[in-house]
Amino acid sequence: MTLASAPGKVILFGEHAVVSGIPALGSAVDLRARVMVEDLPGGLEIETNLPLKGFSLDLLAGRLSSKEALYATRYVSAVLEELGATGLHIKVESDIPPGAGLGSSAAIVVAALAALSSHLGLGLSRVEIAALAHRIEKSVQKGLGSPMDTALATFGGYLQVSSCVRELDLPPLALVVGHTEIPHDTRHEIDKVQSLRARHPDLVEPIFGAIGLIAERAVYLIKELKLAELGELMNINHGLLEALGVGTKELSELVYAARGVGGALGAKLTGAGGGGCIIALPGPAGGPTLEIALRQAGARVFHARTGSEGVRLGA
Numbered sequence: 001m002t003l004a005s006a007p008g009k010v011i012l013f014g015e016h017a018v019v020s021g022i023p024a025l026g027s028a029v030d031l032r033a034r035v036m037v038e039d040l041p042g043g044l045e046i047e048t049n050l051p052l053k054g055f056s057l058d059l060l061a062g063r064l065s066s067k068e069a070l071y072a073t074r075y076v077s078a079v080l081e082e083l084g085a086t087g088l089h090i091k092v093e094s095d096i097p098p099g100a101g102l103g104s105s106a107a108i109v110v111a112a113l114a115a116l117s118s119h120l121g122l123g124l125s126r127v128e129i130a131a132l133a134h135r136i137e138k139s140v141q142k143g144l145g146s147p148m149d150t151a152l153a154t155f156g157g158y159l160q161v162s163s164c165v166r167e168l169d170l171p172p173l174a175l176v177v178g179h180t181e182i183p184h185d186t187r188h189e190i191d192k193v194q195s196l197r198a199r200h201p202d203l204v205e206p207i208f209g210a211i212g213l214i215a216e217r218a219v220y221l222i223k224e225l226k227l228a229e230l231g232e233l234m235n236i237n238h239g240l241l242e243a244l245g246v247g248t249k250e251l252s253e254l255v256y257a258a259r260g261v262g263g264a265l266g267a268k269l270t271g272a273g274g275g276g277c278i279i280a281l282p283g284p285a286g287g288p289t290l291e292i293a294l295r296q297a298g299a300r301v302f303h304a305r306t307g308s309e310g311v312r313l314g315a
């Protein structure tokens with residue numbers, strides 16, 4: 001049996017502006033997807049603990065242990081097809097909620113590539129895994145997907161991403177993630193923002209510029225652990241994303257609960273918006289107070305430590 005795991009991610013600053021070439025700042029977090037590979041001569045099985053409904057399946061040539069667990073399997077199927085692999089039993093387990101903007105699919109693809117590379121003796125390097133994973137994720141998502149998620153799942157740590165990817169050496173942060181559990185459509189949110197930009201370039205470009213400055217300044221603030229100022233930047237970035245039209249009532253309710261009773265130093269939506277998650281930086285009252293506030297506001301809550309290790313063999 002061969003086991004590999006890869007981390008999920010959060011976008012800390014710069015979502016949407018990154019689509020127009022402005023560098024964004026993302027980090028791998030300590031929620032992981034694990035993929036186990038065993039030989040199954042003459043068969044092909046994919047088993048998963050992810051209970052998500054509503055996805056279609058077209059590539060799988062084997063048995064599903066749960067008919068509803070199609071999310072992970074379509075990504076694993078694409079990896080198997082890419083590598084021409086068969087005669088295997090693949091088990092996928094993940095701590096990362098799917099469809100939340102936390103890089104679940106990228107982590108599954110990267111962990112699957114690493115586990116299969118080791119099991120089949122393919123000797124793929126990290127750079128090859130990142131490139132292949134990005135191509136596979138994009139093809140399953142019909143052309144959508146920045147290199148951020150697959151690069152963070154592969155290399156871990158913090159990355160600054162624009163047309164290229166730059167690794168940054170920064171200390172970890174203990175964040176609290178509040179999930180609205182409202183599904184969102186990343187393509188729809190990107191199109192909405194880009195259409196706003198096309199109609200009001202003189203207004204939207206400066207907003208992208210301000211988001212870029214925030215993403216840049218945040219690097220220094222994280223390095224120096226100037227957390228109060230970092231929280232302030234999270235609040236400004238959230239306001240700018242609201243201005244771009246990707247906020248929702250539910251996301252804002254979580255943001256205000258985090259900053260209010262939760263005592264957070266700052267809070268913002270993370271990812272495409274329109275649903276999904278917020279991230280909050282605990283204040284002196286600590287993570288547990290923040291967690292209670294977010295739960296009371298209706299969120300599913302995760303604690304996420306940034307700067308986590310990338311793909312590795314083992315759990």
Ligand code: MEV
Nearest residue numbers: 015016018145146271272
């Ligand atoms: C989506 O998670 C983040 C966006 O900036 C899109 C992207 O970077 O691919 C909206």
